[in-house]
Amino acid sequence: MERKGILETGLGRRAPLLDKETWILAGAVLLLPVVLPYKTLAAEILIYALGAVSFNILLGFTGMLSFGHGALFGVGAYTTGLLLKHLCWHPLAGLLGAAMGGMMTALVMGLLSIQRIGLYFVMLTLAFNQLAFFGAYQWKQLTGGDDGLLNVPRPDLSIMPGLELPIQSSLQFFLFVWVLFIVSMVLIRRVLRSPFGRVLVAIKENPDRAKAVGYNIQRYKLIAFVISGLFTGLAGGLYALFMRMVPITAIELFTSTDFILMSLIGGLGSLYGPIVGAVIVKIASEVLSQIWPRWLLVLGLTFIVFVIFMRGGLWAFLTMIWGRVKPRRGLEVGR
Amino acid sequence: MILRTEGLTKHFGGLTAVNGVNLEVEDGAIYSIIGPNGAGKTTLFNMLTGEIPVSRGEIYFQGRKITGLKPHQIARIRIGRSFQQNRLFKNLTVVENVRLAQHAHEWGHFNIFKDFLSFSGPVEKAWQILEELDITSIAAKRAGELPHGQQRILEIALALATDPVLLLLDEPTSGTSPDDSVRMIRLLRKLGQRLTMVLIEHNMNLVMSISSTITVLYQGETIASGSPAEIEKNERVRKAYLGGHSR
Numbered sequence: 374m375e376r377k378g379i380l381e382t383g384l385g386r387r388a389p390l391l392d393k394e395t396w397i398l399a400g401a402v403l404l405l406p407v408v409l410p411y412k413t414l415a416a417e418i419l420i421y422a423l424g425a426v427s428f429n430i431l432l433g434f435t436g437m438l439s440f441g442h443g444a445l446f447g448v449g450a451y452t453t454g455l456l457l458k459h460l461c462w463h464p465l466a467g468l469l470g471a472a473m474g475g476m477m478t479a480l481v482m483g484l485l486s487i488q489r490i491g492l493y494f495v496m497l498t499l500a501f502n503q504l505a506f507f508g509a510y511q512w513k514q515l516t517g518g519d520d521g522l523l524n525v526p527r528p529d530l531s532i533m534p535g536l537e538l539p540i541q542s543s544l545q546f547f548l549f550v551w552v553l554f555i556v557s558m559v560l561i562r563r564v565l566r567s568p569f570g571r572v573l574v575a576i577k578e579n580p581d582r583a584k585a586v587g588y589n590i591q592r593y594k595l596i597a598f599v600i601s602g603l604f605t606g607l608a609g610g611l612y613a614l615f616m617r618m619v620p621i622t623a624i625e626l627f628t629s630t631d632f633i634l635m636s637l638i639g640g641l642g643s644l645y646g647p648i649v650g651a652v653i654v655k656i657a658s659e660v661l662s663q664i665w666p667r668w669l670l671v672l673g674l675t676f677i678v679f680v681i682f683m684r685g686g687l688w689a690f691l692t693m694i695w696g697r698v699k700p701r702r703g704l705e706v707g708r
Numbered sequence: 709m710i711l712r713t714e715g716l717t718k719h720f721g722g723l724t725a726v727n728g729v730n731l732e733v734e735d736g737a738i739y740s741i742i743g744p745n746g747a748g749k750t751t752l753f754n755m756l757t758g759e760i761p762v763s764r765g766e767i768y769f770q771g772r773k774i775t776g777l778k779p780h781q782i783a784r785i786r787i788g789r790s791f792q793q794n795r796l797f798k799n800l801t802v803v804e805n806v807r808l809a810q811h812a813h814e815w816g817h818f819n820i821f822k823d824f825l826s827f828s829g830p831v832e833k834a835w836q837i838l839e840e841l842d843i844t845s846i847a848a849k850r851a852g853e854l855p856h857g858q859q860r861i862l863e864i865a866l867a868l869a870t871d872p873v874l875l876l877l878d879e880p881t882s883g884t885s886p887d888d889s890v891r892m893i894r895l896l897r898k899l900g901q902r903l904t905m906v907l908i909e910h911n912m913n914l915v916m917s918i919s920s921t922i923t924v925l926y927q928g929e930t931i932a933s934g935s936p937a938e939i940e941k942n943e944r945v946r947k948a949y950l951g952g953h954s955r
Binding site for chain 1: 783796797799801807809811813824847870
């Protein structure tokens, strides 16, 4: 099968749904609660990492900078919070609701904002996030407004009658988040490696050419938005369970900028960069905020340094070092 | 007749960039559109490919009215195009560039559940195109790293990957070295044997040697149309090129 060998040139190999990469990722993030001073931080990092990775489907893989992902995250959080608090839904059903909520919100936001490109697109998503924030702020009966949506329950997972998995302790909850995180990562990776996902990269690389060879890029952008919304909403839902409440900050513009910061620091070009970014940003803010009240300044400076000097982010830096240690062939999905 | 336009016109505000142009492209022709800078060649092209809307007039392809179709719809009805300025997927490999262009025309390009390499059809066809253009040796290189001449060839490859019956080429030799131009002319002549082509070109060598028909645009209007020999002799064409504003 010599021809088969030739055909792989310049394209890399087919990746099965689960492979070594998956296990390494699963193992690596499983180390988080071991190395971190407290386990709650590990769960929070994974939740934000999922949000950042979902956000990066748009920025890193389609070339769309969204300032509206705080709204998607927030809608997911409120959806799960409300479903569990008032309707006593199963946590998994509540999370499914969050994913759906994120999807629907992304559909609306996407339909409006993909009509424009560049700066105008960015401003539209930003406006949408502000709209969602003030909506949540004003609608006190539903969201609790400024006080947040309090007393969101976190019931045990009933798998079947008689079998309940507890997710109360911080380690138990981390493992619950870990499972959903890995499942999401496997799915996102598959989407990005699918024919659809490759078209997204083509759109990022050259939208005019993507159109000229026959792709209806508006439709691809919209579906990318919806998929990104699904996972961002799920992350938001997990956040509601994690906090046992939904603070108004979940839907703030700052949540959007957190995702941007994490993606940029970690690296836009790869699927895993934003995870590294989430780890760094969350740990840094945890440590720095205890030492110095103006810690955001440090994050801002780091951001500037990365944008100017390390465009590929930490992930590119790490893979470069790894490449020195162990040269590796093949295609990176992102670039 | 594969492509026909009727009174094709484009206004940009008060400026009329293209004014009442009638093209008649026969099946199998190599049809060149020439004219000095600002004659409206690229505007005309952009109307044909759906990039910009038409102000007035109609476009017919294989007898069917296609005025107002979007660029991706134009590609779907098997009209391929290349650009004057390279528009490539720069960070992707050459073969991936072509595969992407090819997959747009095959089943499964909207699939989100399967690995893209599970679809072997587009990969095979991409390789056939690389073989036809004799660029298999650069298959694994990133498009952005190629020298300009090879990028121009990849431009053609991407247009070919849409499996066209009509190829619209916007200055295929622009910016290329004399050697690369010769290579390009040879390539276009070869493609001309199986495809209808409409070219915009500045390179007179190329135009005169391969065209079956030439249309000359000047200030948005057709001033001459005919075989290369006829165009060479035409007095208005000479004036347009040499005299500038001597109308």
